[in-house]
Amino acid sequence: MESRKNLTGSVGGIAGLALTFTGVAGPYWPVVVAGLYGAGALLAPPERPPLPDFPDPSAQLEELREDFDKLSTYLADIELPPAASGRLTELSELLTALLDPGWVAEILAQDPEGVHALSRAVRQDIPEAVDTFVRTRWWTRLTPGTEPPERHLERQLSLLQEEFGRLAATLRDVEARRQESLTRYLEDRSD
Known part of the structure; x- marks a missing residue:
């Protein structure tokens, strides 16, 4: 839920909904929302593994x-x-x-x-x-x-x-x- 890919994709999906409500997406709004979500998820930087916890x-x-x-x-x-x-x-x-x-x-x-x-x-x-x-x-x-x-x-x-x-x-x-x-x-x- 909190991964970078999901968050970036969600922002893209919200942008798709905004395009839908402004009338830009038209009847293809599900494809636009899903496409922007997918594009955001693909463009998001990958998760970084946490650094090893060495003793100080x-x-x-x-x-x-x-x-x-x-x-x-x-x-x-x-x-x-x-x-x-x-x-x-x-x-x-x-x-x-x-x-x-x-x-x-x-x-x-x-x-x-x-x-x-x-x-x-x-x-x-x-x-x-x-x-x-x-x-x-x-x-x-x-x-x-x-x-x-x-x-x-x-x-x-x-x-x-x-x-x-x-x-x-x-x-x-x-x-x-x-x-x-x-x-x-x-x-x-x-x-």
């Missing part, structure tokens, strides 16, 4: 916070060497600060690549790095003299910390540019 970035961040809590619980049960444990603690603090609800999360929500990078780190990179370390450590005990897996874990955690340090710096720069823009606007307004 703040909902994605909420899910990511929940996953980060699960990851933190998992990591609490893993025994790591002191150096790797320190790196993991620093990385966790940085991720906690980035995922903390508030104005930082609002800025982060505007950066889909940053949200994706955080998601990848929480859901894939960190768990895989720690799990690979645990598995490799077991094999290293069987074959002494090989490179210790702690070095790889420390390097992986360092690389992740560098990546998210750059993300934090980018978010800080966004706010600095916003502040500078406001200053310029106020200066221009006062001139």
Whole structure:
């Protein structure tokens, strides 16, 4: 009933009735009304399918916070060497600060690549790095003299910390540019 084709056709049909009452359609008024309805229905633009309902970035961040809590619980049960444990603690603090609800999360929500990078780190990179370390450590005990897996874990955690340090710096720069823009606007307004 409410489709575009039906509404456009109905407008055409009403125009046909108007032509009938003014005497233009004559004895063929049913054909004129039906023809104008059909022409309107054919000329109407097709229905557009609705856009997919994707979760907004703040909902994605909420899910990511929940996953980060699960990851933190998992990591609490893993025994790591002191150096790797320190790196993991620093990385966790940085991720906690980035995922903390508030104005930082609002800025982060505007950066889909940053949200994706955080998601990848929480859901894939960190768990895989720690799990690979645990598995490799077991094999290293069987074959002494090989490179210790702690070095790889420390390097992986360092690389992740560098990546998210750059993300934090980018978010800080966004706010600095916003502040500078406001200053310029106020200066221009006062001139």
